[in-house]
Amino acid sequence: MFDQISDRFNSLLQDLRGLGKITDKNIEDTSREIRRILLEADVNINVTKNFVQRVKDRSIGTKVIKSVKPGEQFIKIIHDELVKLFGDHNSDLNITNRNCNVLLLAGLQGSGKTTTSVKLANKIINQGKSVMLVAADIYRPGAVKQLNVLAQKINVPVFESTANDPIKICTDALEQAKESKIDCLILDTAGRLHVDGEMMLEIQQISDSISPKETLFIADGMTGQDAVNSAKAFNEALEITGIILTKMDGDARGGAAVSISSVINKPIKFIGISENIDGLTIFDPKRMADRILGLGDVVGLVQKAEKIVNESEAKIMQEKILKNQFNLEDFKDQLFQIQKMGNINEIMNMIPGIPGKIKNKTNMDDRQIVWTEAIINSMTVKERKNPQIINGSRRSRIASGSGRSVREVNQLLKQFTEMQKMMKKFGKMKTPKLGVRSFFG
Ligand SMILES: Nc1nc2c(ncn2[C@@H]2O[C@H](COP(=O)(O)OP(=O)(O)O)[C@@H](O)[C@H]2O)c(=O)[nH]1
Numbered sequence: 387m388f389d390q391i392s393d394r395f396n397s398l399l400q401d402l403r404g405l406g407k408i409t410d411k412n413i414e415d416t417s418r419e420i421r422r423i424l425l426e427a428d429v430n431i432n433v434t435k436n437f438v439q440r441v442k443d444r445s446i447g448t449k450v451i452k453s454v455k456p457g458e459q460f461i462k463i464i465h466d467e468l469v470k471l472f473g474d475h476n477s478d479l480n481i482t483n484r485n486c487n488v489l490l491l492a493g494l495q496g497s498g499k500t501t502t503s504v505k506l507a508n509k510i511i512n513q514g515k516s517v518m519l520v521a522a523d524i525y526r527p528g529a530v531k532q533l534n535v536l537a538q539k540i541n542v543p544v545f546e547s548t549a550n551d552p553i554k555i556c557t558d559a560l561e562q563a564k565e566s567k568i569d570c571l572i573l574d575t576a577g578r579l580h581v582d583g584e585m586m587l588e589i590q591q592i593s594d595s596i597s598p599k600e601t602l603f604i605a606d607g608m609t610g611q612d613a614v615n616s617a618k619a620f621n622e623a624l625e626i627t628g629i630i631l632t633k634m635d636g637d638a639r640g641g642a643a644v645s646i647s648s649v650i651n652k653p654i655k656f657i658g659i660s661e662n663i664d665g666l667t668i669f670d671p672k673r674m675a676d677r678i679l680g681l682g683d684v685v686g687l688v689q690k691a692e693k694i695v696n697e698s699e700a701k702i703m704q705e706k707i708l709k710n711q712f713n714l715e716d717f718k719d720q721l722f723q724i725q726k727m728g729n730i731n732e733i734m735n736m737i738p739g740i741p742g743k744i745k746n747k748t749n750m751d752d753r754q755i756v757w758t759e760a761i762i763n764s765m766t767v768k769e770r771k772n773p774q775i776i777n778g779s780r781r782s783r784i785a786s787g788s789g790r791s792v793r794e795v796n797q798l799l800k801q802f803t804e805m806q807k808m809m810k811k812f813g814k815m816k817t818p819k820l821g822v823r824s825f826f827g
């Protein structure tokens with residue numbers, strides 16, 4: 387997701403960090419580079435222009451302020467503007483009505499409406515609320531079946547009808563949902579082109595007759611600039627309350643989809659990150675901006691870690707680090723914990739301050755953790771506690787014991803020594819230096 391844009395911003399930020407002063411020239415250069423990055427990511431031209439202008443205006447404004455870290459001030463401006471571009475704050479579903487909240491899903495064919503309606507149903511039942519889905523796509527053969535198959539997986543009822551009028555289907559469904567005291571009714575509508583007047587009228591009539599609490603525009607994340615125009619038309623026809631970007635797990639540039647929010651001035655509420663039913667995440671503009679700028683996703687990382695690491699273990703580890711007693715045995719434990727957290731590259735992306743270039747170069751294989759463990763397992767306890775004693779002949783014995791090469795053993799020992807050095811420094815510091823993050827609070 388946004389890999390290209392993120393890599394480019396990362397290298398720009400590296401340059402900015404070193405800035406001793408904000409000058410007209412570096413404002414100009416940075417603006418030009420931001421413009422290039424956004425356009426290459428397929429961000430809408432007007433959105434790009436506004437973005438660059440705002441960054442420019444604000445940085446000219448800060449030129450006069452004597453800052454300790456001018457580069458970071460610049461970075462903060464870019465960060466703020468990215469958050470704004472994404473709609474400022476994260477907005478959850480508005481489903482607080484006591485009697486039946488209706489969610490209407492609209493969008494082009496194949497944008498992911500049916501899949502998303504079931505993903506949403508899943509989220510809502512996990513909050514302890516009841517849901518009914520409505521099969522309102524009577525045009526595409528197989529559409530009703532597709533919804534049923536998906537809904538069955540999470541045991542959510544589907545309202546079907548032999549009526550060949552989607553408006554009637556939806557109003558009947560609402561009546562039944564109210565009778566059965568269902569909390570949320572999700573309408574999976576047919577895909578339609580914004581230029582198809584008849585179909586646009588139909589969805590307006592559905593909307594008028596059931597007054598949805600949420601009208602969500604489902605946009606394909608792999609889409610190009612056409613989607614921006616279609617979003618505008620849908621927004622004129624309906625009271626869109628939010629956007630869901632699907633297929634954000636793909637390697638598309640993503641810029642067009644992201645522009646939609648800014649163009650129609652509506653928040654992105656969720657993003658689809660896999661075909662699976664649990665592949666829907668709340669969209670948080672700040673976290674997304676952090677990720678794009680390579681500032682990591684600390685919140686996500688902590689949430690992941692919290693599920694795995696227990697607090698007392700973490701405390702013991704921290705003390706060892708501070709007392710400089712962290713050895714290869716502990717390192718192995720840590721690897722094991724990381725492994726439990728999931729895919730290593732995903733985790734790397736969440737760690738702040740690792741430049742994109744390094745991430746790409748590393749492109750770590752999950753098996754690497756297993757290999758590293760195998761190497762450590764082939765060491766004696768004494769060696770693990772005191773890796774300095776591992777000489778040449780011991781290295782080749784460890785290599786043959788673990789089935790890895792001597793080069794890999796050397797590499798691991800070197801990495802570990804580097805890490806120990808870093809930890810030593812860290813341990814000596816009274817207040818850890820947090821760099822950019824401290825700036826953002
Ligand atoms: N990888 C991925 N595929 C998705 C996502 N959302 C939907 N799809 C796929 O996109 C295709 C079209 O989705 P569908 O829900 O049928 O679209 P609809 O025509 O708008 O109802 C299906 O193959 C889905 O599995 C997503 O977030 N990630």
Ligand SMILES: [Mg+2]
Nearest residue numbers: 499500523529
């Ligand atoms: Mg569908």
